[in-house]
Amino acid sequence: xxxxxxxVVLYDGVQSLDVTGxxxxxxxxxxxxxxxxxxxxxxxxxxxxxxTNSGLTLVPDGDLESARPGPGxxxxxxxxxxxxxxxxxxxxxxxxxxxxxxxxxxxxSGALLLAEAGxxxxxxxxxxxxxxxxxxxxxxxxxxxxxxIYVRDGPVATSAGVTxxxxxxxALVEEDFGRDVxxxxxxxxxxxxxxxxxxxxxxxxxxxxxxxxxxxxxxxxWITEHPAGDLGVEALAARAALSPRHFxxxxxxxxxxxxxxxxxxxxxxxxxxxxxxxxxxxAQISRECGxxxxxxxxxxxxxxxxxxxxxxxxxxxxxxAPRP
Numbered sequence: 001x002x003x004x005x006x007x008v009v010l011y012d013g014v015q016s017l018d019v020t021g022x023x024x025x026x027x028x029x030x031x032x033x034x035x036x037x038x039x040x041x042x043x044x045x046x047x048x049x050x051x052t053n054s055g056l057t058l059v060p061d062g063d064l065e066s067a068r069p070g071p072g073x074x075x076x077x078x079x080x081x082x083x084x085x086x087x088x089x090x091x092x093x094x095x096x097x098x099x100x101x102x103x104x105x106x107x108x109s110g111a112l113l114l115a116e117a118g119x120x121x122x123x124x125x126x127x128x129x130x131x132x133x134x135x136x137x138x139x140x141x142x143x144x145x146x147x148x149i150y151v152r153d154g155p156v157a158t159s160a161g162v163t164x165x166x167x168x169x170x171a172l173v174e175e176d177f178g179r180d181v182x183x184x185x186x187x188x189x190x191x192x193x194x195x196x197x198x199x200x201x202x203x204x205x206x207x208x209x210x211x212x213x214x215x216x217x218x219x220x221x222w223i224t225e226h227p228a229g230d231l232g233v234e235a236l237a238a239r240a241a242l243s244p245r246h247f248x249x250x251x252x253x254x255x256x257x258x259x260x261x262x263x264x265x266x267x268x269x270x271x272x273x274x275x276x277x278x279x280x281x282x283a284q285i286s287r288e289c290g291x292x293x294x295x296x297x298x299x300x301x302x303x304x305x306x307x308x309x310x311x312x313x314x315x316x317x318x319x320x321a322p323r324p
Contacts, residue, residue: 004036004038004039004072005038005039005040005041005072005073005074006023006026006038006039006040006041006073006074006076007041007042007043007067007069007073007074007075007076007101008022008023008040008041008042008043008076008078009042009043009044009064009075009076009077009078009090009094010042010043010044010050010058010060010078011044011045011050011080011087011090012050012051012087013050013051013052013053013080013081014050014052014053014058014078014079014080015052015053015054015078015079015080015081015107015108015109015162016052016053016054016056016058017162017163017165018078018079018080018107018108018110018162018165019042019052019058019078021107021162021163021165021166021169022076022078022105022107022165022166022168022169023040024166024189025166025169025170025173025185025189026038026040026169026173027040028173028184028185028188028189029173029177029181029185031184031185031188032177032181032184032185035177035181038074041061041062041067042058042060042061042062043060043061043062043063043064043066043067044058044060044063044064045063045064045065045087045089045090045093046063046064046065046089047060047062047063047064047066048060052080053080053081064089064090064093065089065093067093067097068097068100069097069098069100069101069102070100070101070102071102072102073100073101073102073103074101074102074103074104074105074172075098075101075103075104075105076105076106076107077094077104077105077106077107077110077113077114078106078107078108078110078165079106079107079108079109079110079111079112079127079128079161079162080109080110086112086113086116090113091113091116091117094113094114094116094117094119095117095118095119098114098117098119099119101155102155103155103156103157103172104119104155104156104157105156105157105158105159105168105172106125106127106156106157106158106159107159107162107164107165107168108127108128108159108160108161108162108164108165109127109128109130109131110127110158111125111126111127111131111135111158112127112131112134112135114156114158115135115138115139115142116139118141119156120139120141120142120156120158121139121141121142122141122142123142123143123153123154123156124142124143124144124145124151124153125142125143125144125145125151125153125156125158126144126145126146126147126148126149126150126151126158126159126160127144127146127158127159127160128160128161128162129146129160129161130161132144132146133146148160149164149167149168150164150167150168150171157172163191166189166191170182170185170186170191173185210255211250211251211254211255212254213250213254215239215240215241215242216240216250216251216254216255218239218240219236219239219240219251220255220262222236222239223236223262223263223266224266227266227267227270227288227289227290228287228288228289228290229290231259231263231290233247233248233259233260236251236259247259263290264300264303264304265304267289267290267291267300268289268300268301268304268305270288270289271285271286271289271291271297271300271301271309272312274288274289275309275312275313276313282294282297282309282310282313285297285309294309297309
């Protein structure tokens, strides 16, 4: 296995969790029996201590200008606070040496640094939802996907905000050392081993706005807690003590989506969790999520995710135990 070195770039204003989250994952390999783990090195422009955006001070191992990533190196670029102008020593170094790394990884808004250095041109990438629009506008050569928690495009991997860097690091450890090692680290950190890479950054509840009026907020909560219930407009309007017409207008005005769209998001999200975590059949999941039939669930999945429930489970569901 060639991928054993991790080179982490630090700079003033870096997001501390973008650094420490993945580093905790990578360093956890060495705690697993029989594993040497990764050699982790941190560098900064001039080798100077950096102050993170939360006020912590990080002392790097060495000088960025002397670092030379190559085969066998995963180069990790964390996100941080950016003004209109990037640190030129950092972007110049990335242009000169970034592509030499075996694997190039950006966490959160670190993708902006890679894009500025031209390392994402012609590739699909993601970042924190708050900077995706900026990245798409400033770097038209990059195909920006704002929804996934991480994206892999060849040797380049980019992740969404902060904790998504942990998800991506666990995926890389699983790739390098296998599922058992990644699972031990996830358990130690008390996190899920695998949120699927195409899982949306927002849950249905976060993707929509929270209604201002209490009756509508109560309806949103009811939908979440009762995905198999009667969630037609008439039933929901009665729960809010409004006419169906008034309810539909008010719900869309306050949440940004129609009641039907919101219900579908909640039901698909609930079905995804059941497919990822459980072993219930698709017919049972269809009933539990309010679709009634597997065909109705399949149509909803294809609309929302571009794949069937069976395909989704094959990719992201529980893996069968190995045969003895």
